[in-house]
Amino acid sequence: MRYSNRTSIGRWTSTFVAGAMGVALAVTVLAPSAGASGSSAPGVTSNTISIGATVPLTGPAAPGYDEIAPAMNAVFDWVNAHGGVNGRKIHYTYLDDGYNPANTATLTRKLVLQDTVFADVGSLGTPTQTAVQAFLNSEKVPQLFIESGCNCWSNPKYPESFGWQPPYTVEGKILGAYIKANFAGKKVGYLTQDDEFGQDFIKGLDMELPSASVVSRQTYDAATLAGPLSNQVAALKSAGAQVVALATIPAATALAMLPAAAIGYQPQYVISNVGADAPTVGPLLSSFTQKGGGTAAQAQAAAGLLNGAITDSYFAPESEVSNPWVQVEKKLLVDYAPSLYAKSGLDGNTQYGIALGYTFIQALQAAGKNLTRSGLLTAIAKSGMNFVTPGFVPLSYSSSVHYGFQGAQVIKLSSTAPPAVTPTGSWIGGTAVSPVEMTNVGSGPVTKYTGKISTPPKKLVSTS
Amino acid sequence: MRQQGPPRHSLDNTSWLRRFRLPTQPLLRHLILALCGAGILYLVTSSLSPYNDYEIGEIALYVIALAGLSLLTGMNGQISLGNGAFMAVGAYTMALLMTHTQMNFIVELLAAIGAAAAMGLVIGIPATRLKGPYLAGMTLLFALALPPIADKWSTTFGGDQGLTTTVPNAPGNINPEEWLAWIQIIGALITLVLLANLIQSRFGRSFRAVRDDEIAASVAGIHVGRTKVLAFVISAGCAGLAGGFLGLSTGVVNTGEFPLTLSIQLLAAMVLGGTGSLMGMWWGAVLLVYLSQWSTSLSGYFNLGSGASAYLATIIFGVVLIVVMIAAPTGIQGGLRWTWRRILGLLFRQPAVIHPASGLPDDRVPIYQSDER
Structure with a gap:
């Protein structure tokens, strides 16, 4: 026997109506405010x-x-x-x-x-x-x-x-061309984020580097990035990679460099602009070291791991x-x-x-x-x-x-360059090691940019 | 028949309200209610702006996911932290079909339900051997494991960018947001009617019997394992449809839309609405869609920094959950039901109705223990 096999108006109808009214109320409360008026385009008025x-x-x-x-x-x-x-x-x-x-x-x-x-x-x-x-x-x-x-x-x-x-492919091509010209004959390994960012970057690198020179291709998943990328780093080391190209977000850059240093692996790092901003990566290197039980001195020294890394920039870095x-x-x-x-x-x-x-x-x-x-x-x-x-x-x-x-310029992070000073501390600065170069996402070559480099205008807004 | 159960209210003898009694036949009753709801929502959507219509559509899609979860937890006593992932299964199924075939989108949505339900079967069979936190842990694992799969086979699943979806063109001059909202509202109403009927059927009774006492249920001839798997499959199917609708709303299906927090928010919103209730899921869905917006405008009002406002939504959600659980242990729907009864009681001086199984006053019985929805 059912406890109740019929329902009076009370429960069903009232709650249904109440529910629908609630929805109506919620949306009316948030009803749109009056839009812009008297203008040539949506969102534009005379002032x-x-x-x-x-x-x-x-x-x-x-x-x-x-x-x-x-x-x-x-x-x-x-x-x-x-x-x-x-x-x-x-x-x-x-x-x-x-x-x-x-x-x-x-x-x-x-x-x-x-x-x-x-x-x-x-x-x-x-x-x-x-x-x-x-x-x-x-x-x-x-x-x-x-x-x-x-x-x-x-x-x-x-x-x-x-x-x-x-585009990441343009960055990959410019850095790939630099590796080919400056680290010829060395073994190259990749460590990239397992999504379009990493894949587009690899596309650029592969256009420039001879495929035989790439000895290891490691990836990591951004969504589950939680600890040191020890496995990937160990694989790069055992493959004998002398140059490691990183397409990493700042945290992943730090999580790759720290375990490498721990096993005494010191490859030449070549890092995408995304994961090489010293005032962002430096503090991460320090804090991860401290969280891993390192002393304050070790934490400070960890920020120095960026010393010697190659990256690229498309505008003058803050250290200049x-x-x-x-x-x-x-x-x-x-x-x-x-x-x-x-x-x-x-x-x-x-x-x-x-x-x-x-x-x-x-x-x-x-x-x-x-x-x-x-x-x-x-x-x-x-x-x-x-x-x-x-x-x-x-x-x-x-x-x-x-x-x-x-286009971009290849930068070398170096402790001898003027440092980047921010409220969080003083971080490794960079010096240009290539002319400004241009290319495209297709098969176009990497060429030197010969045009003028802009300077700030006297007046940003013309008062015409 | 009528004399068998205790009378619901003394209204039976006195009230003019009695004339408005709905038919007792479940399908007919639920269809009438759905049509009334559709009528109200039609008036609401046609009088509001396209952006509000878009939000109402979102509310409708969350109602579908929440109703499935409410059935699973409230009626069958199982907990799932994986319904966000079932939504992803449905969404990807629909998006893959949209990318590679030219099917009618209704067929694609049905396939989304089917795929999520099939995944529910795969997860549900081992899940019947687990209970409470162990079950929650296993479903949580599923929610965690699914997104990396989509990233791994990025050529099939579109990787970071995901797969794009298209809403079929609106007939006539209906604006696209209102049209999308109506697709989602109709989906929600159909789902609610079907679930409400299911709950009143033989299956609904076995769900509750298994929830209350598995041994007693099996002695009564109910196949416990099968019943639990069925509840899991239905809940996953609902999530699949909701996922398909979310894909339509967003215009794209990618893993970023289905974070772990989605599954947890679904569970919290279900509890807020009223575990085991179907109507209460409208409240849960409204909170899901609006709470973060309200907190954003609140932090703007008090001029909080981005750091503080980041946590405000979570804090408000938590505070609302605590307040609702203290004030109305049976969720918002339970609280409203209690209030409505009190008002009727004051108006008509009816005696308290005692729930026979628990001995509690009727309006204090948790929804998930009562036979009501």
């Missing part, structure tokens, strides 16, 4: 432009990367303090997606459908931005300067999407304190993002954000007074090559190429 982005401010990808959007915002604050671009001040909304594509999808729709942003600028990540590429393109919202070196952003199917940093760009960047952070400067100082991530912010300002200026989404894209494709940015090489934008920088 404002609102743009948005999704970035990881929390979660495993956040350390370091959470500095980029605030650094970009410092550029916008600076420009706004000088009257904005064509009289319009920039409102930048960056939301935390925790590097989860499902969150990116929701938050990007919030930015586009509810907050009515003019463009998505400086959003971070390959998996996250892939998730919203189709949506942004179907809504005709520019997806500008994606913070990822995936080879996938220059796709005729997605005209609204533009990459910015050098006399470089005019570095001076401008530092002043900008001190004046417009003092709390960020106190926390992180000028490091690879804040520099990256500033350079990206500069790029967007240049694009807005090129698009002119009558700002529209399609006008902005046309301006980037037409005059992107002439934008003044901290990058060594010009941006390579055109109507068919949506990659940004396709």
Whole structure:
């Protein structure tokens, strides 16, 4: 016998109605605020432009990367303090997606459908931005300067999407060419992240290096990265690799170098720009050593493992304190993002954000007074090559190429170079060991860049 | 029939409300309720902005996953920390079919349910030998083990970028967000009707019998192992459909969408909504979708830094869980039911109804121990 085989109106209907009302209430509470009005394009008024982005401010990808959007915002604050671009001040909304594509999808729709942003600028990540590429393109919202070196952003199917940093394959080719020229005949081993980042980087290396010289190919999984990469390092050592090429995130760089040092293995490291920023990797080397039971002195010495490593950079590194760009960047952070400067100082991530912010300002200026989404894209494709940015090489934008920088300079980290000084300490600086070089993601050769290297303009915003 | 059980309320004799009694035949009753729900949601979606419609669609898809979990835990007494991974199985199945074939998307969604259910069978058979934390541990392992597989065979599963999905074009001038929300709402309503019927059927009774006492159930002729596996398979199938819908919402299927925290959040939201309840899952889903947003605007309001706001969502989720468990041990749905009864009691002065099995007042019996949903 059932305890109750029929139900009065009370339970079922009331709870159902209550449930549905609850949903209704929840959504009405969050009903959209009035959008921008009286303007040529969504998100643009006669005196404002609102743009948005999704970035990881929390979660495993956040350390370091959470500095980029605030650094970009410092550029916008600076420009706004000088009257904005064509009289319009920039409102930048960056939301935390925790590097989860499902969150990116929701938050990007919030930015586009509810907050009515003019463009998505400086959003971070390959998996996250892939998730919203189709949506942004179907809504005709520019997806500008994606913070990822995936080879996938220059796709005729997605005209609204533009990459910015050098594709990982370009980095791999430039570093591969350096290995071929400077470590000829040596055995090379790879240790790469087991995803597009690693695979695209390997693609570049393999184009330059003779396949017989590559003796070991090791990988690690970013999602489960928890301890030293001892197995991979031991395999590289037993294969006799004298040069080890790393496509690693900063934590993985540290987790590869420490077990290698522990077994007395000292190969020549060649590290992708992603995992070689000394003010980011240095503290990780120290803290991992301390957590592993090392003394304070050992921890300090561990940061020195970066000494002698080869990497590449596409703008002047923070240790070159006399470089005019570095001076401008530092002043900008001190004046417009003092709390960020106190926390992180000028490091690879804040520099990256500033350079990206500069790029967007240049694009807005090129698009002119009558700002529209399609006008902005046309301006980037037409005059992107002439934008003044901290990058060594010009941006390579055109109507068919949506990659940004396709060139870099090879850098050697060295304890004899001027150090990079940040609030967290003094870290190994770098010196250039190659001219600025250019190439592309295809089979094009690595060539010396012979053009001019830009200097900061006297006035960032023209007051025309 | 009617005289056999104790009367639900004294309303039976007095109230005008009685005229609104729903039919007792389960299918008919559930269909009527689903249609009422559909009507309300239609009014809601057509009056709100596309972004709100998109969120309602997300709520609907989480209701599907939560309802499956609620059935598994509340009705059958098993715990799963792997339902996020079953969602991934469903999502990848649908996305693979979308990439390589030209099938109707309904067929693809059915395949998503089928694949997740099949995986549920594989995991469910050994899981019947485990209980409590051991079972939770095993399902947790499944949630941990699945994403690296997708990374390993990146040519098949698209690696980091994943596989893109496309929502079929909306008919007429319906905007795409509203159309997507409706696909998901219809999926949720169908799932709820089916589960509500299942719970009232022979299978539902065996689920509860096994939950309450396995030995007694087997003496009564119920095949305990088979019953537990069936509950696991149904729960996995629901997660598979929810995963397919999540893939449609996101526009892409990749491992980043299915972190371990998803499985844990599902479990927490299910408990918040009311373990064993189906209707309560709407509350759980609303909290899943909105809590992080509310915390973001809250931290913006109080001008908290990004570091503090990072943990605010988790803190609020925890606080809500604690408050709800203290104020309404049977979840939000249980609390509402209790409140509604009190209001009726004040209005109609009905005597307290005692739950025969536990001897507790009816409205204090945990949902998972009562026969109600």
